[in-house]
Amino acid sequence: MAETLTAEQILEAAQEVLRRFGPSKATVVDVARALGVSHGSVYRHFPSKAALREAVTRQWLHRNHAPVAQAAKADLPAPDKLRNWLSTLFDTKRHKVLDDPELFATFSALVKENSTVVADHIAELTAEIAGILRDGVQAGEFAPIEDVENTARAVFDATSRFHDPGYSGDWAQDGIGKAFDAVCSLVLAGLTTQAGREVVQSH
Amino acid sequence: MAETLTAEQILEAAQEVLRRFGPSKATVVDVARALGVSHGSVYRHFPSKAALREAVTRQWLHRNHAPVAQAAKADLPAPDKLRNWLSTLFDTKRHKVLDDPELFATFSALVKENSTVVADHIAELTAEIAGILRDGVQAGEFAPIEDVENTARAVFDATSRFHDPGYSGDWAQDGIGKAFDAVCSLVLAGLTTQAGREVVQSH
Secondary structure (H helix, E strand, O other): OHHHHHHHHHHHHHHHHHHOOOOOOOOOHHHHHHHHHOOHHHHHHHHOHHHHHHHHHHHHHHHHHHHHHOOOOOOOOOOHHHHHHHHHHHHHHHHHHHHHHHHHHHHHHHOOOOOOHHHHHHHHHHHHHHHHHHHHHHHHOOOOOHHHHHHHHHHHHHHHHHHHHHHHOOOOOOOOOHHHHHHHHHHHHHHHHHHHHHHHHHH | OHOOOOHHHHHHHHHHHHHHHOOOOEEEEHHHHHOOOHHHHHHHOOOHHHHHHHHHHHHHHHHHHHHHHHHHHOOOHHHHHHHHHHHHHHHHHHHHHHHHHHHHHHHHHHHHHHHHHHHHHHHHHHHHHHHHHHHHHHHHOOOOOOOOOOOHHHHHOOOHOOOOOHHHHOOOOOOOOHHHHHHHHHHHHHOOOHHHHHHHHHO
8 A cells, every 4th residue: 555655645554643633742753643654654645743733624614615615616796695695604514513512622722723724714815715806806896996815804803703713602693693684784784885884984 | 817707808809819820720729828818718709719700800890891892972974983992892801911911811712611601792892882882873974784693693603813812823913904904994884874784795
């Protein structure tokens, strides 16, 4: 097996090992053992335990993000697209935590331990929001926006309760859907209207 | 001293003991010792260790909240009052964590361990927001709001990054003020404009 060992196989095995042993105990030797190879074979693909952990974490985020990235490309008016994107993000994360809370906790811990991974993930998400905002402004569906990147980050921040894993304890609560709708409506109202932005920007 | 021992004195001593020993180690006996009284004297005021911890936590939240409650009463147009209230809330918490990170961490842990304290605190904060929203609608400064309580909670949720202790690690970052302003402007724009709310509520 060692001859044809791919990075992809190592990442699969590493995810399984992390799930089984937890992030504090999982080692490169465990991953090598699960694959029936020497730890040298693993190190040929990933120079350190930290590099392997980071790669597994990025892969997990990337896979979970697929339906959200898809929602950013939906053929909808921008306000509907943004609402749909936000609810896809929320639903994806909510299902991850409800379906397999242990794996979610494991990867939340891994994400947190690597601030570059977090920063890159947030940059990817806010870039998708910014794209929707730009389309919406161009189509006259959103009011003109002075600083699109900054406003995209504001949309991301304002909806934190519905995507930040720190709030995952709230996601099975009664009324969370209503709370999500209320924040979405507030954010969309803020983006949609010219008059409001002028009133506010005069301060 | 035991004869004139007040609940207030016990709470002061308990805060000091919690700061010194940390929430996992502090005991009622430590509090009694700090006051030079028997633990029976403490139990006469607080029936259990849990009751004492809860009372200290509530007092801490209540004291820190004083400037925020004051901001809710400011003589300002509602949009300015809401922005001022939100920035007072953020500044108060930010200073608490930057001035004495250990005490902040201690009390954040204590708050988290008691869900009733959290719920009551959030209810108090959203009630203040709701009051500002009602005044603003009445004065024609905010658009009509169908469900004020729900919208007040949306304002609270949308600004979580700037008051939830879980984000306190972000509060000394460059650009946090700009991020706060962007979210505030988005929220206020959403509240201010009739047109936007109609567009959004039609969904």
